Amino acid sequence: GQNIDQPTEMTATEGAIVQINCTYQTSGFNGLFWYQQHAGEAPTFLSYNVLDGLEEKGRFSSFLSRSKGYSYLLLKELQMKDSASYLCAVMSKEYGNKLVFGAGTILRVKS
Amino acid sequence: ETGVTQTPRHLVMGMTNKKSLKCEQHLGHNAMYWYKQSAKKPLELMFVYSLEERVENNSVPSRFSPECPNSSHLFLHLHTLQPEDSALYLCASSQDMVGTSDEQFFGPGTRLTVL
Numbered sequence: 001g002q003n004i005d006q007p008t009e010m011t012a013t014e015g016a017i018v019q020i021n022c023t024y025q026t027s028g029f030n031g032l033f034w035y036q037q038h039a040g041e042a043p044t045f046l047s048y049n050v051l052d053g054l055e056e057k058g059r060f061s062s063f064l065s066r067s068k069g070y071s072y073l074l075l076k077e078l079q080m081k082d083s084a085s086y087l088c089a090v091m092s093k094e095y096g097n098k099l100v101f102g103a104g105t106i107l108r109v110k111s
Numbered sequence: 112e113t114g115v116t117q118t119p120r121h122l123v124m125g126m127t128n129k130k131s132l133k134c135e136q137h138l139g140h141n142a143m144y145w146y147k148q149s150a151k152k153p154l155e156l157m158f159v160y161s162l163e164e165r166v167e168n169n170s171v172p173s174r175f176s177p178e179c180p181n182s183s184h185l186f187l188h189l190h191t192l193q194p195e196d197s198a199l200y201l202c203a204s205s206q207d208m209v210g211t212s213d214e215q216f217f218g219p220g221t222r223l224t225v226l
Contacts, residue, residue: 004153031212041219043154045216087154089154096167098156099215100156102153103151103153
């Protein structure tokens with residue numbers, strides 16, 4: 001998506017912690033979503049941030065800094081099943097309040 | 112059936128064929144979407160329907176024609192496609208149209224190959 005950047009690929013070890021970053025440039029920001037997509041499957045919702053700070057949900061946390069145009073998804077106690085693509089999506093007035101997705105980060109968890 | 116379902120899961124068609132993709136949501140949502148996902152490219156929004164009315168057409172070629180007969184069903188009619196249209200086509204739904212924090216629920220997608 002336009003002006004939404006994520007690393008293409010990351011590799012981490014089972015049991016470790018990994019942080020997937022997403023930067024964006026837009027006007028009229030209205031929220032940022034993270035989705036998980038396993039190969040050949042539908043994207044599934046992980047988190048939504050609209051205010052600055054950290055949202056924690058079990059092993060997954062998502063952080064937002066609106067002034068920096070920056071978010072990250074933090075995955076703790078990595079499991080093999082966490083190997084997937086992680087999609088960052090931004091909603092803003094500039095995009096007509098529709099979701100615009102980044103290209104996704106493929107995470108590979110190795111034992 | 113629960114959630115969002117799509118049929119067929121896989122489709123191979125020639126450039127002169129006419130086919131349709133079907134999406135059904137069992138969540139009582141008011142908004143439905145078609146997305147295109149090509150390899151190593153971001154999800155691209157194609158069409159948005161809210162309460163059965165099309166509210167978004169993201170400059171999609173006319174060889175793709177959506178239809179929303181009711182709030183639970185969404186179709187994508189395909190004709191005279193090109194090989195570059197080969198992709199995963201995802202349907203999604205949300206309680207209301209975007210602009211809210213409503214998450215979108217995605218179907219499993221139709222893997223389309225155009226020969």
